[in-house]
Amino acid sequence: MKVVARMELKPGMITAEDVLNYKNEIIVNANTKITDTIIEKLARQSIMVVPIKEDIDFATTHFEKVRLSEGFKQFENTYKIYFPVYKNLVMSAVTNRTPIKMEQLMQVYNNIIVCAKSGELLLDYLYNMLPGEDDMTHAHCLNSALIAGVFGTWLGLSNSDITLLIECAFLYDIGKLSIPYQILWKPERLTSEEYRLVMRHTTIGHDFLKSYGSFDQHILNATLQHHERCDGSGYPKALIANEIDQFAKYIAIIDTYEAMTSPRSYRQKLNPFQIIANYEHEGFVKYDYNAIKSILSHIANSQLGFNVQLNSGAIGEVILINEKALSRPLVKMNDNSLIDLSANKQLGIVAVF
8 A cells, every 4th residue: 555645646546545534534435446536526625645555455365465565576676686696606607617705605695585584485585586588597596595594494404504505505506507408498308318418417516516626515415416315216326315415405305396486388386285295295205304394394384374276266264284294284265164185185275375
């Protein structure tokens, strides 16, 4: 809502509140469309200012409201200022062997995160960012670094370990900058040869960073091992469980989460419950169990009170998270009936409002 001087009113504006005269009598109701006749009426009543609805007042979904908020606009503007700074730092290293100074990357991180009051809000802001096609690889890495600070905090890591995790996230996918864009972001299924080339980005990135001789071993391991999986199904070495660096395990979660919250040419970004369901579908065996359970529990509980649409088309409100089935909460429907999605596997959440 904004307050507009009567002289600045335009036909088509919508009143946000009742407009009262000096006797406290309603002369224009809330939600009334302004016309020339109404403007003349306001003038006769000597009304000086009128509360008018803004775009955000018409938003119906949570993410529409986030995107239209002043906080998001500030975040988006700041992100757009520092994104090319980050991109230039990384590209200078890749193309010119310019030394990578972690303090410069951390400065980019710190300048962006101050625009979000909480980790949950930061994730909402990132969910609403729309990178250009040519910047998707760089945006993936910058976003992963921002997400790392949130997840590290949720995991209860020390400040020094959170910083190290953020540093890992800035650099772990640097090998992808050596893969042709048309292959990396190909909308169709990759050929076997193309997939083998993409898989090489872990070793390319590791060898590149190792050649500097100055990076923490956890950063090198995260770069090499972030596609390893605890059940041995990953690459490049099919490592299992304790053979994988702990920071690489964290980055594996951050990497897949960021990918699922970003749009792709072959699908829309997934909503929080769809993301959780994807992890649950894999039985948590691919990821560090304690870490993934903690992170997903935070994500699920942040959705309490939100409206959701089911695949049946029905609308309801999330009122209870099922800890044993995080993607399938208890939903209070618009007719006040309750649906426990953990007991009704035919229904699922397709949108969050």
